Amino acid sequence: MAKIVVITSGKGGVGKTTTSASFAAGLALRGYKTVVIDFDVGLRNLDLIMGCENRIVYDFVDVISGNARLSQALVKDKQLENLFILPASQTRDKDALTDKGVAEVMEELSKEFDYIICDSPAGIERGAQLAMYHADEAIIVTNPEISSVRDSDRIIGILQSQTKKVAENKGSVREHLIITRYNAERAAANEMMSIETISNDILKVPLLGVIPESHSVLEASNHGEPVIHYTDSVAGQCYDDIVARFLGEERPLRHIEVKKKSFLQRWFGG
Amino acid sequence: MSKKKGFWSNLFGADDANAAGSANMATERLKVIVATENRLNNRLTADRIEKMKREILEVVNKYVNGVQIDDVNINHRHEDTLDVLEMNISLPEHKK
Secondary structure, three states, rough: OOOEEEEOOOOOOOHHHHHHHHHHHHHHHOOEEEEEEEEEOOOOOOHHHHHOOOHHOHHHHHHOOOOOOHHOOEEEEEOOOOEEEOOOOOOOOOHHHHHHHHHHHHHHHHHHOEEEEEEEEOOOHHHHHHHHOOOOOEEEEEEEHHHHHHHHHHHHHHHOOHHHHHOOOOOOEEEEEEEEEOHHHHHHOOOOOOOOHHHHHHHHOOOEEEEEOHHHHHHHHHOOOOOHHHOOOOOHHHHHHHHHHHHOOOOOOOOOOOOOOOHHHHHHOO | OOOOOOHHHHHHHHHHHHHHOOOHHHHHHHHHHOOOOOOOOOOOOOOOHHHHHHHHHHHHHHHOOOOHHHHHHEEEEEEEOEEEEEEEOOOOOOOO
């Protein structure tokens, strides 16, 4: 039986797809058979981040409507042997994903995979609710910015009340928090909410990791490679830490300390 | 808005008038929103509703005599997008 993990946020543009791609790739790198599903009907994007946009023949909706078998729709990752992508449909029909259809796909994937990663669309509508419904665990992605934190709080509320686990009285979805686009200097200057404030005071969700603002994320998406493959980049290393922590390893936070300016830099206002 | 620091404050690392930073304000605003917005169902467990009833009863009894705990009814229900907390307090009959 696979473990199902939803990557969700409420607000758009905070790094869900970036996180989904790297998190799934990180699990696959460690030998787990992993599938990552794009739930964003009408706005397919995960394939671009994974770099497999030109290899899509069938999609999630094709499988649900019976136009294709699941095995036909799964796209194999270009680098990793045991990573697969189930792309979203480009149809604009939001009801194309039926509850029953999604449940059947999840069940079928569960037999074959160790991990199913669900990349949720933004918002709190049907798409986001479907993405989280079957989850065992949830990763909430947040930027240190008020509207993003507020939306995450909304999503946490929905996670705690509208999932299969809750409906079937099987406990609750385990929550983890990832803070992306963090800027240590601005946090130190009190211009940005701190990690502790967001995690402990406001959302009250245990922290899984922090991704500092990093050029590598854009670089990686330009190339169509999950940033976790950029092993010498800050973001890549932080995603690797996140996967390790998720699997139970103890890893200290890194890359979030303020770099001291050198005397010369201060002198000349660097 | 963070202003470019002058040569002097750059050199001696003195913070300017913006020392307070805006992060605290963001935190305070969020705390208010989060406290009032959702997760009502989590925060309002049965025993917390019971506790709230007792506190409300205490306040009511400052102004009206003879209201019992059973006269305070609190109901938490969901409408489409709204979480509603309803409260009914039956006052004792007027003695003629």
